[in-house]
Amino acid sequence: MMAVKTHFALGIGICLALLTGCTGVHTQRGIPALSVEGERLSLFVEDNKLYLSGVLRGALPKQLKSVLSEYPNVTDLVLVDVPGSTDQLAVMEAARMLRYLEMNTHIAKTGYVLSGGVDLFLGGVQRTIGAGAGVGVHSWRDTQDWGDEIDLSDPVHASYVNFYLEMGVPERFYWFTLDAAPAERVYFLSPEEIYDYQLVTD
Numbered sequence: 001m002m003a004v005k006t007h008f009a010l011g012i013g014i015c016l017a018l019l020t021g022c023t024g025v026h027t028q029r030g031i032p033a034l035s036v037e038g039e040r041l042s043l044f045v046e047d048n049k050l051y052l053s054g055v056l057r058g059a060l061p062k063q064l065k066s067v068l069s070e071y072p073n074v075t076d077l078v079l080v081d082v083p084g085s086t087d088q089l090a091v092m093e094a095a096r097m098l099r100y101l102e103m104n105t106h107i108a109k110t111g112y113v114l115s116g117g118v119d120l121f122l123g124g125v126q127r128t129i130g131a132g133a134g135v136g137v138h139s140w141r142d143t144q145d146w147g148d149e150i151d152l153s154d155p156v157h158a159s160y161v162n163f164y165l166e167m168g169v170p171e172r173f174y175w176f177t178l179d180a181a182p183a184e185r186v187y188f189l190s191p192e193e194i195y196d197y198q199l200v201t202d
Helices: 012-018 060-070 088-100 116-121 156-166 171-180 191-196
Strands: 031-036 041-046 049-054 076-082 104-114 127-129 134-137
Touching: 041 060, 060 088, 076 116, 088 116, 088 156, 104 116, 116 134, 134 171, 156 171
Parallel strands: 049 076, 076 104, 104 127, 104 134
Antiparallel strands: 031 041, 041 049
């Protein structure tokens, strides 16, 4: 059975210090499709774009499905500030739903997407990143295990490798995330690394 990794980036303070204008890009615009402050997740719709900000939790697939059902004209998911996730299975399900619906994903200008948020971003058919945006990764962990400490032959890795291959991202990206930074830190990818690992499509 697949271990559920906690993908919440504890290095968020570093991100906020490095990136200006990361927060609240969508709070002044559009129609508030959903705002769940207790879960630190906000979704706003403007024209054909759905703006998402906050921590990704287990209810994410249901929340996205609800909004997209109400606003069927939405074609793009814009990630504004996503510090991570607490339920990797839910993130993968949501990413696969985006791919099934042939939606595009975009990281907002000067926004940031960390850890599990990167996996959600990969669900887009077309994936683009705004100027000054940050993309951060690190090793996963669950309640018992740390991803970078598990034997490379352990089948738990296959679930993640298969997901990345399904999203059109090379297997080596998964192994890179395990070594890039421990779970309590964040490594920000350079533009060259973003293109090398095929995180963007343009």
